[in-house]
Structure formats: structure tokens, C-alpha cells
Amino acid sequence: MWTRKAALMLTSGIALVLIGMMISNFQLMVIGISFIAFLAINSWVTGHGELDIVRTLSADNLYKGDDLYVELAITNKARRRTQMLEVFDNVPHEMKMKSGLNYMRINLGPGQTTRIRYVLRCPLRGHFSLGPISLRHRNSFNLFSEEMFIDHRSDIIVFPQVRDVEEAMVRSRTPKMYTGATTLRTPGPGTEFYSLREYVPGDPFKNINWKAYARTGELMVNEKCRDAVTDVFILLDSRDVSRIGTVLKNPLEMGTVASASLASYFIQRRDSVALAVYDERLSYLPADGGDKQYFKILSSLAGVAPKGNMPLQAVTNALAPRFSRGSPVFIISSLEGDGTVPHAVRDLTGRGHEIIVLSPSSIDYERLVSRIPRMSYEVMKLERQNRLTALAGFGARVIDWMPDVELSQALLQVKMM
């Protein structure tokens, strides 16, 4: 493609030749011809984008606020120079450049390699993709250029931050409420030895007892005692109303942090955790334990976006058959714009569930972005307080979570209320 400079040079070259001819002035004609000759010779020199580009990331998954190290190895695989080549690695706009730069002007000889290294800060959770790589080559005198893409993408997941909540939970009013792992005298997944049995196809090799095999000559596997776990249910409100506040501080962001932290805490205690996210529809992750479940929960939370307006009662009704008897249920919601919350809480407590409502104060989040008259603020705060009191009246433990309060501190309110 011709650059503006080249187009200008051609038109001025032709114009000078014509004017020179008109007024019989050889100087103008010679300048015009030189301009056109300059273009003609330069048209021989073209760059190219035949490159091998490999992007290496320091991690495929990371937590919100973490740094991502990126390296782009660029190799000229053609048998000619690239000429002046601009390489730009497209980065999601949600990420911030911490050091280095995702752009370089290069001029690689045949087979040569260079590296672009930069560090990104990931202040927002979500599923992101780095790439494609934009290329633009031009000749030395900036006369001809061409733009192209190399469709090389790297997907990354930024999980919500996980806070330490152990201290808070230990201090809760019912320290034995969550029993954690207790062994049962039945075989199943667990840690303690139960018995030896013969190997059957499909048993994992790591369970084979090699000493017993050496002794008996038959493959024997170890069986473990099944650990009993508590099922914990986390219901996260991701309705449109939960976006109130700033991009970094809003009820949904705080909710994802709380969900991830609680999941981490309980899974570390070998409990099973189920996650239900409701927005315009219900996404449910059945209760399970272990690292895989933890990863699933974090991935699910990373992709949560505020939308829809599903009532909580519809969620509890839909999940009622899946709730384990007496299992604790965490409801993480700002409680705004949903009249069914008291009914849902009443139903759950009626069925014997321990309900903990963790409610980010959306009024205070709104104050971060807009000015609310004092009187209106007081009235809304009072209304909210009434709502929380009503829920407490139905037997739920309610936490009013203010924007500037840490999660662990907020959870201490369970004890105080």
C-alpha cells in the first residue's frame, strides 16, 4: 500500500514535470523525474511478514492483581530481510502494561530471531485472550507499507482474588458447625488405610501395593477409608443490579472474591463445595471437593458478568432437590431489587439449612461513583437495614458488608450479630 508520503511524492513529481514542461524549466522537470525515480527504485524494496512467532506466558491461569510475564519470540523464516517491521501484540484493554512494551520496530535478516518481553498487570478477573499479532512493514523511506495479522492467540483466565478467611471462621459462633473431614469406616476416596483387595482393571496404578504384589505374586491395591465431608452451597447473585459501583469495586466483584475465598477455605478443609451463580439464568456447579473442583469454581467465577434479573426464590426452588440435608448455604447478594429473598431464606431455614447472607452494601458502592444526598442515603440505608433485620428474623445470619471492610473482618460479624 502506498503511504501518504509516496502519494504526495508521485503527484508532486508529475505536477513538477508538467509545470516544468509548461514553462520550459528543466530544473522543475528534473526534480519531478527524480521524485518519480525515487519511487520507482524504492518499489523494489518491500518487507514481508513471513515470521514464526511464539508467545510464551508465565501462567495460563492467575489471580486478579497478579502480573503476567509475556515473551514473544519472532523469527524471520524467509530468505530476505523483513525491512522495517512493526510488531504489535494485541493485549486486552482490561490489562495494564506494567513494564516493557508490546510493540517493537525490527529489521530481521534471514533466520534471525528477536524477543519482545513485557509484563502485564491483570486488575480484572475474566477470560482473556492475548493476540492476534499485528504487523506492519514499510521500507526505509516510509513510502510503501502493508498491514497484516498473525492469528496467534493465547488464552488466559484471571481468577478472582482469594482472601484468607480461616481466622474469621474459627471465631464464628458455632466453631464446630463445619465438621470438615471425618473418617467413616467404609471404603472410598480418603486418606486413611482401609484394606487390601485384588486389582481390577481401571484401578489407578498409584494405588497398587507393590510389597503385597511381591509377597503374593498377584496385583493388590490399597483401599482407603472414605472421608465424610460437609457440602457447602454458595449462591452468588450476578444480576444486573450487582454492577453498581466502580469497575473494581462493586457488589459482584466483592461477591466473586467472597465466593472464591469461601470455596478455597472449605475445599482446603476437604469439604465439598457447590456453586450456583444466578443472573439471567442459573449456572450450577454440583458439590464436589478437590483441586479440580476448586479450579472449576474459580473458572466459573472468572467468567461471571452482571446481567439479567433472576429472583432468588427461583434459584432455591430449582436447587431444592440438590441441597444436602442440613448443609450450610451462603447467599452472596446485595439484596437489591429482589422481593423474593425473604421467602427464599424462610424456605431454606425451614428445611433446616444454616443460612449465611453476605450482603455487599450496594448503597455505599453507589456512593463511590455518584453523589447521593445525605437524606436519601439515610433513608435507603434504613430500608436496607430493615431488609437485613427481616432476614435475620427468619433465622439467617446476615452480614452487612461495607466497601472498605476486609472479607475476614466482615465474616466476624456472624459472631457479633
Added chain:
Amino acid sequence: MAGEVELQEEGTRTLHLKMLRKQWQVVALQVIATLSLLWLFLQLGSTFGSCDPSHVNSEGGAIWCPALDHTMSLDLFQAILANEVPGYDLPLPDFFTGQGNEGPGRYYVPLLLCAVLTAGWVFLNLQAPRLRRKVMLGVLVGLILFLAGRMLIGWFFGMLFSWDLYWPISADGSRNHAQTLVYPLVLYTQIFIVAFYLTPVWTGLMGIWGLSKRMIGWSLGTTLVYLGLHALLSFEAVTVYFDMGLRQLPPQISDQMILGGMVSASIWPLLIMAMLLLIYSESGFAVIRHLEYAFRLPESCKKDPEYVRQFDNLLNNHLIHTVSIFLGVALCAMLALNFDDFLLGLVSVFGSSQWSGQVQESLELQLTYGKVISAMLLLIFVAGLRFVVPWQRMMGLVETYLPQLTGRQGE
């Protein structure tokens, strides 16, 4: 793909402006641009720096014309002043202005002064803004004081000693303090005349060494405007009504050939000027373009050896292209301007048929139109050669295998 990612390294060489200003490739480009500019101006002076020999007064003396010769204007200025005060000499000595010299000798010292002025200006720009402001203010105050200081002091003490209030302009010589303004005003006018004629040079030098695109633009603009004005004012249809005495360029190309018959002797200086104009503008702007890129890089990248290596590659390649491409352009332009002769020679090969005879005698092909059209034909052919000659690939092969032959591996 997750893996081990190394942090950006820090090398000994960096892309800070302070270091880049001393890098040989940058300096080489600046020197190329500077030499081109100076040579261009000298060439302009030798081509457009004199009036038509017939442009003389009744006594045979040369009359002023808008040729690119500041000494002519200074002579005229001096003559005007000498009419008022016989034997008046301009404040700046002829040595500084080049008055009284002939040929390129008229320009050497003013060009040197331009270089000194530019060096001072660039040095000043490298100082802290506060000091820069102080120096600029000092120079301005000095100029104003030199202009009006003597008059104000003389007027004040005149009023004090005569114990009377009066205006500084008076028919009475003892009360006419305005005459002290004449010397500085004449000096400033003299400097202005020299600076006006040398605008392309001092703006260009400031642009190249002070890294200012605007200044280079001014330099190129004033040069092109001058060429345009000269072409217009020396055009025959204009000179019939309004002859300013400018020397016209020859309307026909001379038969005298140079460089082994490649170019006509009358075209050669014009071609040199066109080439120098291109080399100057491309090199001057390239330095600024490259340094702007380096300047905008974040600190970590300025220290990264990969960025430094690629920056070197860019500059080296630019230098190679400056030499090779401009040689190619000069050769191509010479061939293009001589292509009509080649065509006529080719036609003569076909013998003495009626067609070849008609073509050889055709005035259209021999005169300007034929020359330009045949030149354009050659340029189109040259542009099309890129699809025929894979010279970039050939160069690439050399670049690939040469390091292997010399035992060096590509990075």
C-alpha cells in the same frame, strides 16, 4: 502457552537520547543530511546566484535582481545608505558577509556563521529549561538595549544636563538622540538580509541537529518556493512583461555530455540539486523519526539489548539504503533523461528505412516532450522490474550464507 519467561535484560548500551546522539549511525545520517544541505545551497548559489549578464544599467553597472545572492542585496543597501551619507560602510565587515567575493566565496563565511549559530542553539537546547529561558531572555534584552539603550541613556542625561523636557527627535543635533538608533538598525537589517537569504541553511541545520521536523520543513519549503519563484520569474512569457533580470536556465539540453556520456553537462547540476534535496530531506527526517521512536520507548525497553540490537539494525539498514537507493535513483534519473537518445540509437539500428528516418528526424522525440515521455517510459519499466528481478531474495541469500562462510551465526 505457559512456560519460563525471562525478564527484560539490561545491557550496557541503551536507547537514551544522550547516548543515541553520539551513536555513529545517527551522527553519520546527520552529517549526510548536513553535507547535502550545504552542497545543495552552494549548488543553488552557483546556478541561481547571478543575474542575467544583460541586466545592467545605462552605465554598465549590474542592477539588483532577486537572484540567490545576499551580497547583491547588501551592496544595494549600502548604496542606498551611501546616497545619504557618502562613504558609508555597513557595520558588519565584508569578511563576515562575503561582500566583494565572487562565486561560492560569497557563501563560505555566512555558512560557517550559520553552523556556529546552530551549534549554539543546539547546545542551548540541551541545557535545563530554566537556564535556556534565562539565556533567551538575556539575548533579547541585550538586543533591545543595544537598539534603544544608547538613545535612552543619552536622552535622559541630555534632559538632565540641559534641565529641560524634550522629545529625542529634533532638528537640533545636540537634542537629536534618535540618530543613535541608526547604527543598530543598520546592523540588524544587515543581519536580517543575510539570514533571509540563508533561511534554508540555518533552518535546515537547526532541524537536523536540533531534531526539529518543523525546521527541516521550513528549509525545504523555502528552497522549493525559491525554485518555483525563479522558474516563474524567468519564464519567457513573464519576462516579456516583467523582466527582473534573472538568469534563465538553458531551454534546451546541451549536447556536451559528461560521466562517460551518461548525462548532459547542462542537466548535471540540476540533477545534483534534485538528488541533494532528496538526500537531505530523507536523511534529516529519518534521524528524527528514529530518535522519536527511541525516545518514546519506556525506560525498561531503552535498556533492553533486544531493542538496542533492532534499533541498530534499523539504522544500519537505513544507511545502506541511503547509499544504494540514492545511487540507484541518480543512475535511473540519468538514464531516464537520456533515454530518448537511446531510443533514437535503437531506431537507427533498423537501417535506413523510411520509418526509422522519420523517427530520427522527429522533433517531438528530440525536444522536451519527447525527453520527458521517454523518461517516464523508462521509469515505468524500472518500477516493473521488481516483478522480474528478485534482488531482495538474492541479497537475503547472501546475508544467510555469508555469516556461515565467515563462521558467524545469525542472531
